[in-house]
Amino acid sequence: MPTILLVEDELSLAFIVQDNLESRGFRVVHAADGQVGLALFRQEQPDLVVADVMMPRLDGFALAEQLRREHATVPIIFLTARGQTADVVRGFELGGSDYVRKPFSIDELVVRIQARLKPSDQPANSPVxxxxxxxxxxxxxxxxxxxxxxxxxxxxxxxxxxxxxxxxxxxxxxxxxxxxxxxxxxxxxxxxxxxxxxxxxxxxxxxxxxxxxxxxxxxxxxxx
The missing domain is CATH 1.10.10.10 (Winged helix-like DNA-binding domain superfamily/Winged helix DNA-binding domain)
Known part of the structure; x- marks a missing residue:
């Protein structure tokens, strides 16, 4: 069962996302801000991270930057209401794997999660x-x-x-x-x-x- 770390400060949205993902076979751990998300990442070693961009204490971009210092390959999907090209580019530069703009459907998020959980980011037979x-x-x-x-x-x-x-x-x-x-x-x-x-x-x-x-x-x- 894949473990998803959901870092989202909007608690009503986080509850809906967590409930829907768990009903589809994912294990979800939730953090309400980036600092707690970083601690949970180290504790849980999730298969994928879904993180809001605008959060207190440590925003999604800062969180991604720290995660990339500790783990080169874990997929990171940003949730954001910000759709400017500069924000999207910055997210990818910091190691983001995908962007989902708010508002979004759970089906869209699930498809993007499933795509990122496929073992395609690591070329076969390539030393590290x-x-x-x-x-x-x-x-x-x-x-x-x-x-x-x-x-x-x-x-x-x-x-x-x-x-x-x-x-x-x-x-x-x-x-x-x-x-x-x-x-x-x-x-x-x-x-x-x-x-x-x-x-x-x-x-x-x-x-x-x-x-x-x-x-x-x-x-x-x-x-x-």
């Missing part, structure tokens, strides 16, 4: 600490090391590089990585992927033997 030319890629801690220098990656940057490494010297289809990490291959998500690829190229540019090349109309290839 690997060599990329002169670099060492530490996926669990989201870091690139080279000659005493450490580049801290965002959660999404680390995920994209992890997928590229899993198919190193082969083509990683653009659609595949978009579906795995964003859940769809819309234009907006595609542009976000382009930004992450550009950043990864910049991080890796000190070693000319390591390249991320475009395969026009298909995807990308990590050349080692």
């Amino acid at each position: 600490v690997v060599r990329l030319g002169q670099y060492e890629f530490d996926y669990p801690h989201q870091r690139l090391h080279r000659l005493g220098h450490t580049q801290q990656l965002t959660h999404r940057e680390a995920q994209v590089l992890h997928h590229l490494y899993a198919l190193r010297n082969q083509v990683l289809e653009r659609r595949t990585v978009l579906q795995a990490l964003w859940g769809d291959d819309t234009f907006f998500n595609g542009r976000s992927l382009d930004v992450y690829i550009t950043r990864l190229r910049r991080y890796l540019m000190a070693d000319e033997q390591v390249q991320i090349v475009n395969i026009r109309g298909i995807g990308y290839k990590l050349m080692l």
Whole structure:
């Protein structure tokens, strides 16, 4: 039975969400603010986190930032009434897996939870600490090391590089990585992927033997 950590300060909404998720086979633990949510995360080690963005003591973005320091891969779904593009981008930058805008239907939330609980975010047969030319890629801690220098990656940057490494010297289809990490291959998500690829190229540019090349109309290839 998957465990969901629900961090929501609006208690009436939290009760409705918890009751509906439990009726559909999930175990739900609830926290009314981000500080309690962080403590419950450490205690319960949930399979997925659903967190409101605007909360007292520790908001959803700050909570996600702290969770990513402690766990690289647990899915985080934000609940928010804020729909501005800048907020959405910030949420993904901090390691969010998905956004659900209020008001929402329970069916929509359940579908998004189920999609994030599928074992698709972790490419098969890919070690967690690997060599990329002169670099060492530490996926669990989201870091690139080279000659005493450490580049801290965002959660999404680390995920994209992890997928590229899993198919190193082969083509990683653009659609595949978009579906795995964003859940769809819309234009907006595609542009976000382009930004992450550009950043990864910049991080890796000190070693000319390591390249991320475009395969026009298909995807990308990590050349080692």
